[in-house]
Amino acid sequence: MKKLIYIISLFLIISCSQKSEPAAQNEVTEAYTIISDKKYHSYKRDIEVYIEKRLNEQDISKIANKIKNSSDQKFERTFISYRLRGESTDLYWARTDFSPNLKVSFLRAPNRDQIILMETSVKGEKIASWIDDGGYAIKKLILYRRGKQIFIDTFYLDGSSETSEYKEKNISGETHITPIDSNSNKEYKVITKENTLKFFDKDGVYFSLNPSH
Known part of the structure:
Protein backbone atom coordinates (compact mmCIF):
# COMPACT_ATOMS: atom_id res chain seq x y z
CA MET A 1 0.00 0.00 0.00
CA LYS A 2 2.83 2.39 0.94
CA LYS A 3 4.52 1.60 -2.37
CA LEU A 4 1.32 2.45 -4.28
CA ILE A 5 0.97 5.81 -2.46
CA TYR A 6 4.61 6.60 -3.23
CA ILE A 7 4.12 5.88 -6.97
CA ILE A 8 0.97 8.04 -7.14
CA SER A 9 2.73 10.92 -5.32
CA LEU A 10 5.71 10.70 -7.65
CA PHE A 11 3.39 10.76 -10.69
CA LEU A 12 1.62 13.91 -9.40
CA ILE A 13 4.94 15.72 -8.77
CA ILE A 14 6.20 14.93 -12.28
CA SER A 15 2.88 16.02 -13.84
CA CYS A 16 2.93 19.36 -12.02
CA SER A 17 6.52 20.08 -12.95
CA GLN A 18 5.84 19.29 -16.60
CA LYS A 19 2.88 21.69 -16.65
CA SER A 20 4.89 24.56 -15.12
CA GLU A 21 7.69 24.57 -17.72
CA PRO A 22 5.74 26.07 -20.66
CA ALA A 23 4.59 29.00 -18.50
CA ALA A 24 8.20 29.96 -17.79
CA GLN A 25 9.19 29.55 -21.42
CA ASN A 26 6.20 31.57 -22.67
CA GLU A 27 6.66 34.50 -20.26
CA VAL A 28 8.58 36.47 -22.88
CA THR A 29 6.96 35.19 -26.07
CA GLU A 30 3.44 36.06 -24.85
CA PRO A 110 20.51 54.45 -26.93
CA ASN A 111 23.75 52.71 -26.05
CA ARG A 112 22.92 52.93 -22.37
CA ASP A 113 19.71 50.94 -22.85
CA GLN A 114 21.53 48.35 -24.94
CA ILE A 115 24.25 47.70 -22.39
CA ILE A 116 21.73 47.55 -19.52
CA LEU A 117 19.78 44.92 -21.47
CA MET A 118 22.95 43.02 -22.43
CA GLU A 119 23.19 39.69 -20.65
CA THR A 120 26.24 39.48 -18.39
CA SER A 121 27.39 37.05 -15.74
CA VAL A 122 30.29 36.89 -13.29
CA LYS A 123 32.04 34.01 -11.57
CA GLY A 124 31.17 34.93 -8.02
CA GLU A 125 28.70 36.71 -5.74
CA LYS A 126 27.60 40.02 -7.28
CA ILE A 127 27.89 43.03 -4.98
CA ALA A 128 27.01 46.02 -7.18
CA SER A 129 27.08 47.25 -10.79
CA TRP A 130 27.48 50.57 -12.62
CA ILE A 131 27.11 51.94 -16.17
CA ASP A 132 29.93 54.20 -17.38
CA ASP A 133 28.88 56.18 -20.47
CA GLY A 134 31.20 59.11 -19.97
CA GLY A 135 34.18 57.89 -21.97
CA TYR A 136 34.95 56.84 -25.53
CA ALA A 137 33.22 53.47 -25.03
CA ILE A 138 30.17 52.80 -22.87
CA LYS A 139 30.67 49.93 -20.45
CA LYS A 140 29.11 48.02 -17.57
CA LEU A 141 31.14 47.39 -14.40
CA ILE A 142 30.19 44.57 -12.02
CA LEU A 143 31.80 44.22 -8.60
CA TYR A 144 31.75 40.71 -7.16
CA ARG A 145 33.37 38.47 -4.58
CA ARG A 146 34.80 34.99 -5.06
CA GLY A 147 35.94 33.50 -1.79
CA LYS A 148 38.21 36.07 -0.15
CA GLN A 149 39.03 37.75 -3.47
CA ILE A 150 37.23 40.77 -4.95
CA PHE A 151 37.00 41.63 -8.67
CA ILE A 152 35.49 44.06 -11.15
CA ASP A 153 34.46 42.71 -14.55
CA THR A 154 34.06 45.33 -17.29
CA PHE A 155 31.73 44.56 -20.23
CA TYR A 156 31.59 46.44 -23.56
CA LEU A 157 28.89 46.61 -26.25
CA ASP A 158 31.03 44.71 -28.75
CA GLY A 159 30.89 41.66 -26.47
CA SER A 160 34.41 41.95 -25.09
CA SER A 161 35.18 42.05 -21.37
CA GLU A 162 38.06 42.29 -18.93
CA THR A 163 38.63 41.29 -15.31
CA SER A 164 40.58 43.20 -12.66
CA GLU A 165 41.38 41.92 -9.16
CA TYR A 166 41.53 44.29 -6.18
CA LYS A 167 42.64 44.44 -2.58
CA GLU A 168 39.98 45.78 -0.23
CA LYS A 169 39.90 47.70 3.03
CA ASN A 170 36.91 48.89 5.03
CA ILE A 171 37.19 52.49 6.24
CA SER A 172 34.29 54.13 8.11
CA GLY A 173 31.76 51.76 6.57
CA GLU A 174 32.99 52.31 2.99
CA THR A 175 34.93 49.80 0.88
CA HIS A 176 38.25 51.03 -0.50
CA ILE A 177 39.69 48.89 -3.30
CA THR A 178 43.08 49.16 -5.00
CA PRO A 179 44.30 47.14 -8.00
CA ILE A 180 46.43 44.08 -7.36
CA ASP A 181 48.55 45.14 -10.37
CA SER A 182 51.06 47.98 -10.25
CA ASN A 183 49.53 51.25 -9.09
CA SER A 184 52.09 53.92 -9.91
CA ASN A 185 49.46 56.70 -10.05
CA LYS A 186 48.13 55.76 -6.60
CA GLU A 187 44.65 55.32 -8.00
CA TYR A 188 41.95 53.54 -6.05
CA LYS A 189 38.16 53.26 -5.87
CA VAL A 190 35.66 53.68 -3.05
CA ILE A 191 32.25 52.04 -2.83
CA THR A 192 30.06 54.13 -0.53
CA LYS A 193 27.26 52.87 1.71
CA GLU A 194 24.83 53.81 -1.10
CA ASN A 195 26.93 51.76 -3.62
CA THR A 196 28.17 54.87 -5.44
CA LEU A 197 31.52 54.11 -7.07
CA LYS A 198 34.08 56.89 -6.66
CA PHE A 199 37.40 57.05 -8.50
CA PHE A 200 40.39 58.59 -6.68
CA ASP A 201 43.96 59.50 -7.59
CA LYS A 202 46.65 61.32 -5.62
CA ASP A 203 44.69 64.60 -5.98
CA GLY A 204 41.38 63.20 -4.68
CA VAL A 205 38.10 62.07 -6.27
CA TYR A 206 37.89 62.77 -10.00
CA PHE A 207 34.89 60.70 -11.14
CA SER A 208 31.89 58.86 -9.71
CA LEU A 209 29.15 56.49 -10.89
CA ASN A 210 25.71 55.88 -9.38
CA PRO A 211 24.64 52.23 -9.02
CA SER A 212 22.63 50.71 -11.87
CA HIS A 213 19.54 48.58 -11.35
Missing part, protein backbone atom coordinates in the same frame (compact mmCIF):
# COMPACT_ATOMS: atom_id res chain seq x y z
CA ALA A 31 4.35 39.68 -23.92
CA TYR A 32 3.34 41.26 -27.24
CA THR A 33 0.24 42.26 -29.22
CA ILE A 34 0.01 42.26 -33.02
CA ILE A 35 -1.29 45.60 -34.35
CA SER A 36 -1.29 44.76 -38.06
CA ASP A 37 -0.28 41.85 -40.26
CA LYS A 38 -0.02 42.55 -43.99
CA LYS A 39 0.80 39.78 -46.47
CA TYR A 40 1.94 40.41 -50.02
CA HIS A 41 1.49 37.08 -51.85
CA SER A 42 4.50 34.89 -51.03
CA TYR A 43 6.98 37.74 -51.39
CA LYS A 44 6.66 39.70 -48.16
CA ARG A 45 4.94 39.80 -44.78
CA ASP A 46 4.90 43.12 -42.90
CA ILE A 47 3.90 43.08 -39.21
CA GLU A 48 3.59 45.69 -36.45
CA VAL A 49 3.45 44.73 -32.78
CA TYR A 50 3.30 46.30 -29.32
CA ILE A 51 5.71 45.02 -26.68
CA GLU A 52 5.22 45.68 -22.98
CA LYS A 53 8.82 46.64 -22.13
CA ARG A 54 12.32 46.94 -23.57
CA LEU A 55 13.75 43.52 -24.40
CA ASN A 56 17.24 42.26 -25.13
CA GLU A 57 18.25 40.78 -28.47
CA GLN A 58 17.66 37.19 -27.34
CA ASP A 59 14.08 37.86 -26.22
CA ILE A 60 13.25 39.95 -29.31
CA SER A 61 14.51 37.04 -31.42
CA LYS A 62 12.20 34.60 -29.58
CA ILE A 63 9.18 36.79 -30.31
CA ALA A 64 10.23 37.30 -33.93
CA ASN A 65 10.58 33.56 -34.57
CA LYS A 66 7.23 32.82 -32.92
CA ILE A 67 5.42 35.43 -35.06
CA LYS A 68 7.18 34.31 -38.25
CA ASN A 69 6.23 30.68 -37.63
CA SER A 70 2.61 31.54 -36.75
CA SER A 71 1.58 31.45 -40.43
CA ASP A 72 1.37 28.30 -42.50
CA GLN A 73 2.14 30.38 -45.58
CA LYS A 74 5.84 30.82 -46.38
CA PHE A 75 7.26 34.21 -47.33
CA GLU A 76 10.57 35.18 -48.89
CA ARG A 77 10.91 38.07 -46.44
CA THR A 78 9.25 38.86 -43.09
CA PHE A 79 9.57 42.28 -41.47
CA ILE A 80 8.40 42.91 -37.90
CA SER A 81 8.37 46.41 -36.36
CA TYR A 82 8.06 46.89 -32.58
CA ARG A 83 6.47 49.74 -30.62
CA LEU A 84 6.70 50.18 -26.86
CA ARG A 85 3.22 50.22 -25.32
CA GLY A 86 2.37 53.57 -23.76
CA GLU A 87 4.77 55.66 -25.87
CA SER A 88 3.30 58.45 -27.99
CA THR A 89 6.08 58.61 -30.61
CA ASP A 90 5.46 57.36 -34.15
CA LEU A 91 8.98 55.91 -34.31
CA TYR A 92 9.52 52.17 -33.93
CA TRP A 93 11.69 51.03 -31.02
CA ALA A 94 13.10 47.94 -32.74
CA ARG A 95 12.80 45.88 -35.92
CA THR A 96 13.49 42.29 -36.95
CA ASP A 97 14.03 41.31 -40.58
CA PHE A 98 14.00 37.79 -42.03
CA SER A 99 15.50 38.11 -45.51
CA PRO A 100 15.83 35.19 -45.13
CA ASN A 101 18.12 35.13 -42.04
CA LEU A 102 17.14 36.99 -38.89
CA LYS A 103 18.60 40.45 -38.24
CA VAL A 104 17.72 42.42 -35.08
CA SER A 105 17.97 46.23 -35.08
CA PHE A 106 17.35 48.56 -32.12
CA LEU A 107 16.19 51.76 -33.80
CA ARG A 108 15.78 54.08 -30.83
CA ALA A 109 17.53 52.34 -27.96
Whole structure:
Protein backbone atom coordinates (compact mmCIF):
# COMPACT_ATOMS: atom_id res chain seq x y z
CA MET A 1 0.00 0.00 0.00
CA LYS A 2 2.83 2.39 0.94
CA LYS A 3 4.52 1.60 -2.37
CA LEU A 4 1.32 2.45 -4.28
CA ILE A 5 0.97 5.81 -2.46
CA TYR A 6 4.61 6.60 -3.23
CA ILE A 7 4.12 5.88 -6.97
CA ILE A 8 0.97 8.04 -7.14
CA SER A 9 2.73 10.92 -5.32
CA LEU A 10 5.71 10.70 -7.65
CA PHE A 11 3.39 10.76 -10.69
CA LEU A 12 1.62 13.91 -9.40
CA ILE A 13 4.94 15.72 -8.77
CA ILE A 14 6.20 14.93 -12.28
CA SER A 15 2.88 16.02 -13.84
CA CYS A 16 2.93 19.36 -12.02
CA SER A 17 6.52 20.08 -12.95
CA GLN A 18 5.84 19.29 -16.60
CA LYS A 19 2.88 21.69 -16.65
CA SER A 20 4.89 24.56 -15.12
CA GLU A 21 7.69 24.57 -17.72
CA PRO A 22 5.74 26.07 -20.66
CA ALA A 23 4.59 29.00 -18.50
CA ALA A 24 8.20 29.96 -17.79
CA GLN A 25 9.19 29.55 -21.42
CA ASN A 26 6.20 31.57 -22.67
CA GLU A 27 6.66 34.50 -20.26
CA VAL A 28 8.58 36.47 -22.88
CA THR A 29 6.96 35.19 -26.07
CA GLU A 30 3.44 36.06 -24.85
CA ALA A 31 4.35 39.68 -23.92
CA TYR A 32 3.34 41.26 -27.24
CA THR A 33 0.24 42.26 -29.22
CA ILE A 34 0.01 42.26 -33.02
CA ILE A 35 -1.29 45.60 -34.35
CA SER A 36 -1.29 44.76 -38.06
CA ASP A 37 -0.28 41.85 -40.26
CA LYS A 38 -0.02 42.55 -43.99
CA LYS A 39 0.80 39.78 -46.47
CA TYR A 40 1.94 40.41 -50.02
CA HIS A 41 1.49 37.08 -51.85
CA SER A 42 4.50 34.89 -51.03
CA TYR A 43 6.98 37.74 -51.39
CA LYS A 44 6.66 39.70 -48.16
CA ARG A 45 4.94 39.80 -44.78
CA ASP A 46 4.90 43.12 -42.90
CA ILE A 47 3.90 43.08 -39.21
CA GLU A 48 3.59 45.69 -36.45
CA VAL A 49 3.45 44.73 -32.78
CA TYR A 50 3.30 46.30 -29.32
CA ILE A 51 5.71 45.02 -26.68
CA GLU A 52 5.22 45.68 -22.98
CA LYS A 53 8.82 46.64 -22.13
CA ARG A 54 12.32 46.94 -23.57
CA LEU A 55 13.75 43.52 -24.40
CA ASN A 56 17.24 42.26 -25.13
CA GLU A 57 18.25 40.78 -28.47
CA GLN A 58 17.66 37.19 -27.34
CA ASP A 59 14.08 37.86 -26.22
CA ILE A 60 13.25 39.95 -29.31
CA SER A 61 14.51 37.04 -31.42
CA LYS A 62 12.20 34.60 -29.58
CA ILE A 63 9.18 36.79 -30.31
CA ALA A 64 10.23 37.30 -33.93
CA ASN A 65 10.58 33.56 -34.57
CA LYS A 66 7.23 32.82 -32.92
CA ILE A 67 5.42 35.43 -35.06
CA LYS A 68 7.18 34.31 -38.25
CA ASN A 69 6.23 30.68 -37.63
CA SER A 70 2.61 31.54 -36.75
CA SER A 71 1.58 31.45 -40.43
CA ASP A 72 1.37 28.30 -42.50
CA GLN A 73 2.14 30.38 -45.58
CA LYS A 74 5.84 30.82 -46.38
CA PHE A 75 7.26 34.21 -47.33
CA GLU A 76 10.57 35.18 -48.89
CA ARG A 77 10.91 38.07 -46.44
CA THR A 78 9.25 38.86 -43.09
CA PHE A 79 9.57 42.28 -41.47
CA ILE A 80 8.40 42.91 -37.90
CA SER A 81 8.37 46.41 -36.36
CA TYR A 82 8.06 46.89 -32.58
CA ARG A 83 6.47 49.74 -30.62
CA LEU A 84 6.70 50.18 -26.86
CA ARG A 85 3.22 50.22 -25.32
CA GLY A 86 2.37 53.57 -23.76
CA GLU A 87 4.77 55.66 -25.87
CA SER A 88 3.30 58.45 -27.99
CA THR A 89 6.08 58.61 -30.61
CA ASP A 90 5.46 57.36 -34.15
CA LEU A 91 8.98 55.91 -34.31
CA TYR A 92 9.52 52.17 -33.93
CA TRP A 93 11.69 51.03 -31.02
CA ALA A 94 13.10 47.94 -32.74
CA ARG A 95 12.80 45.88 -35.92
CA THR A 96 13.49 42.29 -36.95
CA ASP A 97 14.03 41.31 -40.58
CA PHE A 98 14.00 37.79 -42.03
CA SER A 99 15.50 38.11 -45.51
CA PRO A 100 15.83 35.19 -45.13
CA ASN A 101 18.12 35.13 -42.04
CA LEU A 102 17.14 36.99 -38.89
CA LYS A 103 18.60 40.45 -38.24
CA VAL A 104 17.72 42.42 -35.08
CA SER A 105 17.97 46.23 -35.08
CA PHE A 106 17.35 48.56 -32.12
CA LEU A 107 16.19 51.76 -33.80
CA ARG A 108 15.78 54.08 -30.83
CA ALA A 109 17.53 52.34 -27.96
CA PRO A 110 20.51 54.45 -26.93
CA ASN A 111 23.75 52.71 -26.05
CA ARG A 112 22.92 52.93 -22.37
CA ASP A 113 19.71 50.94 -22.85
CA GLN A 114 21.53 48.35 -24.94
CA ILE A 115 24.25 47.70 -22.39
CA ILE A 116 21.73 47.55 -19.52
CA LEU A 117 19.78 44.92 -21.47
CA MET A 118 22.95 43.02 -22.43
CA GLU A 119 23.19 39.69 -20.65
CA THR A 120 26.24 39.48 -18.39
CA SER A 121 27.39 37.05 -15.74
CA VAL A 122 30.29 36.89 -13.29
CA LYS A 123 32.04 34.01 -11.57
CA GLY A 124 31.17 34.93 -8.02
CA GLU A 125 28.70 36.71 -5.74
CA LYS A 126 27.60 40.02 -7.28
CA ILE A 127 27.89 43.03 -4.98
CA ALA A 128 27.01 46.02 -7.18
CA SER A 129 27.08 47.25 -10.79
CA TRP A 130 27.48 50.57 -12.62
CA ILE A 131 27.11 51.94 -16.17
CA ASP A 132 29.93 54.20 -17.38
CA ASP A 133 28.88 56.18 -20.47
CA GLY A 134 31.20 59.11 -19.97
CA GLY A 135 34.18 57.89 -21.97
CA TYR A 136 34.95 56.84 -25.53
CA ALA A 137 33.22 53.47 -25.03
CA ILE A 138 30.17 52.80 -22.87
CA LYS A 139 30.67 49.93 -20.45
CA LYS A 140 29.11 48.02 -17.57
CA LEU A 141 31.14 47.39 -14.40
CA ILE A 142 30.19 44.57 -12.02
CA LEU A 143 31.80 44.22 -8.60
CA TYR A 144 31.75 40.71 -7.16
CA ARG A 145 33.37 38.47 -4.58
CA ARG A 146 34.80 34.99 -5.06
CA GLY A 147 35.94 33.50 -1.79
CA LYS A 148 38.21 36.07 -0.15
CA GLN A 149 39.03 37.75 -3.47
CA ILE A 150 37.23 40.77 -4.95
CA PHE A 151 37.00 41.63 -8.67
CA ILE A 152 35.49 44.06 -11.15
CA ASP A 153 34.46 42.71 -14.55
CA THR A 154 34.06 45.33 -17.29
CA PHE A 155 31.73 44.56 -20.23
CA TYR A 156 31.59 46.44 -23.56
CA LEU A 157 28.89 46.61 -26.25
CA ASP A 158 31.03 44.71 -28.75
CA GLY A 159 30.89 41.66 -26.47
CA SER A 160 34.41 41.95 -25.09
CA SER A 161 35.18 42.05 -21.37
CA GLU A 162 38.06 42.29 -18.93
CA THR A 163 38.63 41.29 -15.31
CA SER A 164 40.58 43.20 -12.66
CA GLU A 165 41.38 41.92 -9.16
CA TYR A 166 41.53 44.29 -6.18
CA LYS A 167 42.64 44.44 -2.58
CA GLU A 168 39.98 45.78 -0.23
CA LYS A 169 39.90 47.70 3.03
CA ASN A 170 36.91 48.89 5.03
CA ILE A 171 37.19 52.49 6.24
CA SER A 172 34.29 54.13 8.11
CA GLY A 173 31.76 51.76 6.57
CA GLU A 174 32.99 52.31 2.99
CA THR A 175 34.93 49.80 0.88
CA HIS A 176 38.25 51.03 -0.50
CA ILE A 177 39.69 48.89 -3.30
CA THR A 178 43.08 49.16 -5.00
CA PRO A 179 44.30 47.14 -8.00
CA ILE A 180 46.43 44.08 -7.36
CA ASP A 181 48.55 45.14 -10.37
CA SER A 182 51.06 47.98 -10.25
CA ASN A 183 49.53 51.25 -9.09
CA SER A 184 52.09 53.92 -9.91
CA ASN A 185 49.46 56.70 -10.05
CA LYS A 186 48.13 55.76 -6.60
CA GLU A 187 44.65 55.32 -8.00
CA TYR A 188 41.95 53.54 -6.05
CA LYS A 189 38.16 53.26 -5.87
CA VAL A 190 35.66 53.68 -3.05
CA ILE A 191 32.25 52.04 -2.83
CA THR A 192 30.06 54.13 -0.53
CA LYS A 193 27.26 52.87 1.71
CA GLU A 194 24.83 53.81 -1.10
CA ASN A 195 26.93 51.76 -3.62
CA THR A 196 28.17 54.87 -5.44
CA LEU A 197 31.52 54.11 -7.07
CA LYS A 198 34.08 56.89 -6.66
CA PHE A 199 37.40 57.05 -8.50
CA PHE A 200 40.39 58.59 -6.68
CA ASP A 201 43.96 59.50 -7.59
CA LYS A 202 46.65 61.32 -5.62
CA ASP A 203 44.69 64.60 -5.98
CA GLY A 204 41.38 63.20 -4.68
CA VAL A 205 38.10 62.07 -6.27
CA TYR A 206 37.89 62.77 -10.00
CA PHE A 207 34.89 60.70 -11.14
CA SER A 208 31.89 58.86 -9.71
CA LEU A 209 29.15 56.49 -10.89
CA ASN A 210 25.71 55.88 -9.38
CA PRO A 211 24.64 52.23 -9.02
CA SER A 212 22.63 50.71 -11.87
CA HIS A 213 19.54 48.58 -11.35
